[in-house]
Amino acid sequence: MAGRLPISDNFMFGRVLCNEEVCRGFLERVLGIEVGDIAYLNREQVLQPAVDARGVRLDVYAETDAGVVDVEMQANPHTAPGRRLRYYQAGIDSGLMDRGAAWRDLRDSYIIFACDFDWFGAGLPVYTFESLCREDPSLSASTGAVWKILNARAAGCAPTEGMRNLLEYIRKGAVSPGDRLVTAMDAEVSTANEDREWVGSVMTVRDLVEEVRLDAQEQGLAEGRAEGIAQGMAQGMAQGMAQGMAQGREEGRAELAARMAALAARLAEEDRAEDALAAMADPAVAESLCQVYGL
Numbered sequence: 667m668a669g670r671l672p673i674s675d676n677f678m679f680g681r682v683l684c685n686e687e688v689c690r691g692f693l694e695r696v697l698g699i700e701v702g703d704i705a706y707l708n709r710e711q712v713l714q715p716a717v718d719a720r721g722v723r724l725d726v727y728a729e730t731d732a733g734v735v736d737v738e739m740q741a742n743p744h745t746a747p748g749r750r751l752r753y754y755q756a757g758i759d760s761g762l763m764d765r766g767a768a769w770r771d772l773r774d775s776y777i778i779f780a781c782d783f784d785w786f787g788a789g790l791p792v793y794t795f796e797s798l799c800r801e802d803p804s805l806s807a808s809t810g811a812v813w814k815i816l817n818a819r820a821a822g823c824a825p826t827e828g829m830r831n832l833l834e835y836i837r838k839g840a841v842s843p844g845d846r847l848v849t850a851m852d853a854e855v856s857t858a859n860e861d862r863e864w865v866g867s868v869m870t871v872r873d874l875v876e877e878v879r880l881d882a883q884e885q886g887l888a889e890g891r892a893e894g895i896a897q898g899m900a901q902g903m904a905q906g907m908a909q910g911m912a913q914g915r916e917e918g919r920a921e922l923a924a925r926m927a928a929l930a931a932r933l934a935e936e937d938r939a940e941d942a943l944a945a946m947a948d949p950a951v952a953e954s955l956c957q958v959y960g961l
Contacts, residue, residue, distance in 0.1 A: 670859050672839050673851060674782050674818075677868045679739035682854040683726045691847040693728070693735055695828050696778055696792075696814060702731025733774030733810070734758060740781045747785050751777055751795070751813050759811075774810040782818045782837055791820040791833060932959050 671678040683689045686704050693701045726737040736758060744750055758775050779785070786793055795813040799805035821833035831842040841852045859865060929952065 671855070671865060671868060673855055674739065674741070674836055674839075675868075676739040676741060678855060678858060679780070680726055681858050681864075682851055683737060685850075685854055688847070688850050688854060689726065689728060689737075690730075691850065692737070692832075693730065693732075693776075693778075695832060695847060696816065697732070697735075697776060697812075699732050701735075705729045733776060734762060735776045735778065737778045738780065740779050740783075740785075743781070743783050743785050747779075747815070748795075751779070755811055755813075772810065775812070777811075777813045779813075779815045780818070780836055781816060784817045784819050785815055786817075789817075789820055789823065791817050791824040791829065793817070928961050929956055929959065932961075 673679055673682060683692060690701050690704060726735075728735045728737075736754060738754075754777055755775070758777070759772065762773055762775070763771075784790075793815040795815075797807035797809045797811070799807070816833060816836070818833045818837035821830050821837055824830035824833055828845070828847070831845045831848050834840045834842065835848045835851065839852075841848050933955070
């Protein structure tokens with residue numbers, strides 16, 4: 667099928683994990699724990715405390731019996747992965763504590779990055795990070811925060827058959843016979859690809875992102891910076907896709923792309939990359955920022 671989107675596409679990944687049974691199976695396989703009920707599930711949630719604050723966009727956010735989980739499909743190896751994870755963690759934690767609540771009430775949290783590349787270059791299929799004592803690794807700070815980075819390139823070294831099947835599916839789209847989770851994920855991918863209106867919207871967003879990338883370059887941003895903005899937009903626009911496409915029809919796609927590129931350039935000059943993501947995810951945020959900069 668022309669234009670078929672794979673599971674490694676972050677738009678597709680978010681849609682597939684919006685199936686709660688699939689999401690539960692994915693989380694339990696990756697985390698190795700029982701997740702239980704998923705009380706809340708939302709693709710591309712934006713945690714936006716204020717327009718002028720750095721927003722944190724989450725691909726798939728779930729509140730489960732085991733804790734709060736953020737799952738991200740990463741298409742490109744951004745620099746400083748540890749700081750990126752730290753920033754996502756801060757965004758999650760800030761939304762978990764009510765005013766006056768005790769620290770002990772802070773829920774456990776898990777951040778999972780699914781990658782079709784080896785972010786740390788050590789050849790491991792799974793990287794798990796927790797807060798351990800450097801002098802005595804048997805001691806843990808017990809923060810309740812766990813970070814897992816999946817490396818689909820090392821599927822053959824996965825610790826279990828289930829993880830190998832999952833990583834091979836992310837990497838190649840290969841469905842292992844008898845693997846119920848991977849089979850269910852692939853069925854969701856096929857169903858989503860049959861929704862040609864949705865696939866067309868995704869392709870339109872990608873075209874718009876490319877226009878913004880080119881416009882950003884023309885406005886003086888370096889190739890790498892412009893590419894980073896464009897990739898961030900591709901991730902951040904999923905939640906606001908319907909709104910963004912409506913706005914695009916009203917203003918004209920070329921005009922919208924030029925305006926968003928100008929906004930992205932201004933935000934990049936001030937090192938406000940996360941605000942750029944928030945603007946692409948929420949047209950109201952974009953409009954507010956455009957007014958701030960007189961665009």
